[in-house]
Amino acid sequence: MALPKALENYRQFYRKIKTFQDIGSVLHWDSEVMMPPSGREYRAKQIAEISGLTHEWTVGPEYKDLIEKAVQSLSEVPQTQKSLWEREFSVLEDERKKAEKLPAEFVTEFSETTNLAHAVWAEAKKNQKFSDFSEILEKIVGLSRKQADYIGYTTEPYDVLLDSYEKDAKASEIDQLFQDLKKELVPIVESAPYFESPFSSRTTSKEKQEKLCKRLPPLLGLSFDVSRLDVSHHPFSTSLGKADKRITTRYSESDPLSSIFGVLHETGHSLYEAGLSEIEDWPSPLTEFLSLGIHESQSRLWENQVGRSRSFWEFLYPILISDFGLTEKDISFTDLYKSINSTKKSKIRVEADQVTYNLHIILRFEIERDLINGKIKVKDLPELWNSKVKEYLGLKIENDSEGVLQDIHWSMGGFGYFPTYTLGNIFSSQFFAAFEKETSGYQNSFAKDGDFSSLLKWLRSKIHHQGKIQDVNSLVSSATGESPNAKYLIQYLKSKVSEVGTI
Amino acid sequence: MALPKALENYRQFYRKIKTFQDIGSVLHWDSEVMMPPSGREYRAKQIAEISGLTHEWTVGPEYKDLIEKAVQSLSEVPQTQKSLWEREFSVLEDERKKAEKLPAEFVTEFSETTNLAHAVWAEAKKNQKFSDFSEILEKIVGLSRKQADYIGYTTEPYDVLLDSYEKDAKASEIDQLFQDLKKELVPIVESAPYFESPFSSRTTSKEKQEKLCKRLPPLLGLSFDVSRLDVSHHPFSTSLGKADKRITTRYSESDPLSSIFGVLHETGHSLYEAGLSEIEDWPSPLTEFLSLGIHESQSRLWENQVGRSRSFWEFLYPILISDFGLTEKDISFTDLYKSINSTKKSKIRVEADQVTYNLHIILRFEIERDLINGKIKVKDLPELWNSKVKEYLGLKIENDSEGVLQDIHWSMGGFGYFPTYTLGNIFSSQFFAAFEKETSGYQNSFAKDGDFSSLLKWLRSKIHHQGKIQDVNSLVSSATGESPNAKYLIQYLKSKVSEVGTI
Structure with a gap:
């Protein structure tokens, strides 16, 4: 009709x-x-x-x-x-x-201030001097609170900012999820073993890495009929049209695993976008991505739940050995598997492993929430940052560049963005646990045939093809039978840490 | 002020x-x-x-x-x-x-008809059957004449169409230029020698060709700070912005000269666009390219007057030998030089050499002018085409695909486009002759130092930086001291043919 x-x-x-x-x-x-x-x-x-x-x-x-x-x-x-x-x-x-x-003058002022702030932040970071950045950061915080006032809120101003990235999320609910997670994470981190990468002592050419990386998107279900893989300074994925979902990675000769996991991560994002485009009505407001947390759950799921699994590597290991011109004596399966599931406390978020990463996010969430809600001041940020890093990770920050100045987000006015990374980890574990429960023998298809279609099919129907029809909480509940909770992420990390600690 | x-x-x-x-x-x-x-x-x-x-x-x-x-x-x-x-x-x-x-309905009808015609033409060409294309071609001819009527003309409808590609050009003036040229060309073609390409019996990898080709744009003055060289099905150049002028080529393992000349040609186009962007006022209506004939003169000048010259190859030959992993015994300078200035009558325009190419254009101009002016009918095209090919090139067309169906232009309604190719050849010879007269010792800089800056400087000031300030005739006259004429192209071709015939 x-x-x-x-x-x-x-x-x-x-x-x-x-x-x-x-x-x-x-x-x-x-x-x-x-x-x-x-x-x-x-x-x-x-x-x-x-x-x-x-x-x-x-x-x-x-x-x-x-x-x-x-x-x-x-x-x-x-x-x-x-x-x-x-x-x-x-x-x-x-x-x-x-x-x-939002009045037009406000939008202009916000955009001009953050444009300017980018250069100020970069310079301050270079000089390891937070005080050079604090004045413009105060202005951005002020504008962000003003934004919350214009739009209006019931509980706290931070909720308004959060809402731009994670629709309908409330800081109080995220705080509950994150506190549950933090309580468990700190002891897990203490017991988690570290293994040196077997690649760090050798050189792996860009060409060899590229050969292997180009296998991955089609393997997971993203055909090069609708995609490309290229190189950029920061890996990213983007949708350029209905059947045009591109990804990038970067190659380090001493760390080929980073290009592989970059591709798995970005392929996860693009598979979500490709699934959204399959909805009959595309494009409509209900075929857009649901939230950044859900988007990130799709990248993290392929990067971690799949990409760090034993069954995935049982399939990929012989191919990697051959593409890289190695033998099993050069790098054993066990050494490889342990190193990709290794944990090491570090000061820099973007270098963190799957376990410690969430502590980096939780400390940022706690700080930025208090900052926007007016409980702390810009000038107190470095001290607060350093004491939380000490408390959660046991590390001593030596200068602002490896501390409070490390991320670009605040200079762009991106308050409320950080928590979506850990929400993605929480959702991805919960989704994968539900998939596992419903799908017997999937490990065999992963490991023997490199066939991931059972998982993609599950994600298509439970997540991708749902678009924006429901809100995040309903989507997670209807896909998994439970409200969003950190239990499955904790289980996943605990069992992974214990597994690699005993082989 | x-x-x-x-x-x-x-x-x-x-x-x-x-x-x-x-x-x-x-x-x-x-x-x-x-x-x-x-x-x-x-x-x-x-x-x-x-x-x-x-x-x-x-x-x-x-x-x-x-x-x-x-x-x-x-x-x-x-x-x-x-x-x-x-x-x-x-x-x-x-x-x-x-x-x-032009009424909106007319614009829509024209665009819909030519969109449709593209597929019809491609299919007819595949099946070597002009009669499958003639009905829609008749419609396009009818619409093109209607376009001329809407816009209005003083002498002949074809002038209106020509004017879209070559501002202010008149068919009668072009006809005069072309008749002068044709009279001389036919006997030149008869006496011009053919030399087999020394590359046709060997394979030159894409990588080797690419290595050499990537040297060319910067060598001629087009830096990769403002350009890229990529691969596409048909080579082209395009301006994406003030400092973003990109070119493409394609690689054939049995014909590396075609990628080299493709790059020289497209670099010429992009150097013109880069020069236009240097005008202080950019962008304004007077900093756009003057006409297709002038644009083509810039590509042809670097492709032919420079790219087929002895001094250019004195510089490039040792580099080519080294990039291709050859020795001077594999391919001698003389064999190379002769083959790039070789002449051979052929049926296909895009495969034609610098001498015969213009006869292909002249026959198209004569036919399309009469077609638009109503002197001949669509159904008579194949016979007319074949008889002109016989007359000018002495070749017998065996089927419509190697004859009247070979080019895409008419299916797009592009009547008036073809003559700009030969106008480009005429202008380029006239420009280069003027440059030569003013610049002593340029051959030495070309051959010894690979330094083409004297020529680029001349083109920048006489052509590129002139933008659209004057019309084509004034530009050519003020740059060369003479009205546009075919004398210099004829001189160039005659001396080239005689030179390679005697070494």
Whole structure:
């Protein structure tokens, strides 16, 4: 049956905006991966023009009017389809109304301040001097609190910022999850064994790594008909269109595992995007990714639950040995397996292993929540940071660059972003445990045939094809039978640490 | 001194359109060079949205109004700057008014017909059957004549179509140039010697070719700070922004010269675009390329006048020998030099050498001019084509695919495009002759130091930095001291043919 005309008209406008957002993704991908260096300045202008246009369309009167008429026309829609449409407009209006509440001058000031802050942060980090960054950081904190005031909150300002990345999440609920996790993590970290990487003493050429890495996306279910693998400074994945989901990695000759895990991680993100694009209605507001935590759960699941599993490596180990021109005597299966599940306390988040990583996130969440809620001051950050690192990881921070200045996020005004990383780890463990319970013998297909389709099929139906139909809590509950909880992540890490400690 | 506000406002709108056109170039480059195969359908939509938007802005009331106000404000501009501004608005309004004269339904019908025709042409070519293509070609010819009627002409409808590619050119003037050329060319072709390529009996890997090819753009003055060299099905060059001019080539293991000449040709195009971007006012209507003939003159000049010269190869030959892992015994300088200046009559334009190429163009010009002017009919094309090939090249066409169906241009409605290729050859010879006359000892810099800066400097000042300030005839006259004429191309080809015939 044909849609009421008003729904078609609104959808057409929505799709125009989406097409231009995807054009922005092409410009961004090219700038990170292909563009000659001198192209930067003009490209920034091109990207700004596209963002300006899509923002203008999103908050403009034409779209508002089309949406109002579309909502009115819902009375003509068959009863069975009504709730889906209502969900669509609720998702859409929530975003649009938030945008409407921010005055244009505020948006400009925020963007100018954070643009400026990036350079200030980079310079301060280079000079290991937090005090050079504190003035502009105070301004960003002030603007972020102002943003929370414009949009409005019931419990605490931080919730508003969190909501931009993790829809409907509440800081108090995340705090509960994270405290449960922290209590268990600290002793796990103490007992977890460290193993030197067997690759650190040899050189593995970029070409050899690339050969192996190019096998991975198709192996997991991401065909190069709809994807590419390239090199960039920071690995990332991006959707440039319905059937165009690209990933990048980077190659270190002394650490080939980092390119492999980079590819597994980014492939997980792109498999989610590819699954969303399979939804019949694509593109619609309900075929966008649900939240950053759910997005991250898909990358972490393929990186950790699959990529650090025994069955995955039983399949990949002989291929790696052959692609790298080695023999089993050079690097044994056991040494390889132990090293990819090794734990070591470190000061830098992006170098952390799967166990300690979450402690890095929890300390950031605790600090930024208090900062935004006004319980602590910018000038107290270094001391607070260093004392938490001492408490959770037992390490002494020697200078601000390896401490509070290490991450770019706050300079971009990205308060509320950090917790989504650990939410991703929590969700991925819970999803994988549910998949395991439902799927007997999957290890055999992984290990013997390199066949991961049972897992992808499960994720497609339980997560990817669900789009934004439900909220995060409902999605996790309906996929796993339980509310989001840290139990499965704790179980996963405990059993992994104990396994590699005894082989 | 600050510009009158009305001029600034108009320029700002012009620059917005230009930025989006350049975004379209990014989308196009990516689709030809990088995009995974399944991305095609959605990318076509992205490109169509960008073209639609820039067209809408170009012919819309807002721009018209801004231009009118800007023109009125010219009274406030100092006398010394007035004529430049007048030229700018004359160039701009000429294009815009032409676009205004075409009804929207006509533009849609033209675009739908030619989109459809592409597939019909490809299928007919595959089946070697012109009659399968003739019906839709008749429709395209009809629409092209209608286009000429909408826009209006004084002498013949073909002039209108020609004008879209070669501003202000008249078919009667081109015919004069081409007849002069044809008269001389036919006997030159008869006397020109053919030499087998010394590479045809050996394999040259893509990697070796790429190594050599990557030296060429920087050698000629196109740095990889502002450029890239990649592979695509058809070589092309494109400007993606002020400092982002990319080129492509393709590699054949049995014909490495084709990748080298592809790179020289496309580098010539990109050097022109890079020179235009150096004009202080960039981007403005006067910093766009002047005409396709002038654009082609820049690619042909580096491909032929430089790339087939003795001094160029005196520099490059030892590098080629080394990059290809050969010795001078494998391929001698003389054999190489003769083969790159070899002549052979052939049926296919894109495989033709520098001498016979122009006969391919002249026959297309003669045919399409008569077709658009109504002197001949679509159904007569194959016979006419075959008889001209017999007359000019002495070859017998066996089927339509190697004859009238070989080129894509007519299926796209591109009548008036072909002559710009030979205009490029004519201009390039005339430019190079003028440069030679003014620059003593340039051969020594080319051959000994691989230093081509004297030529680039000449082109920058006489051609590139002139932008669209003058029309084509004035540009050629002021750069060379003579009106456009075929004398220098004939001289060049005669002396080349005689040189390689006697060594």
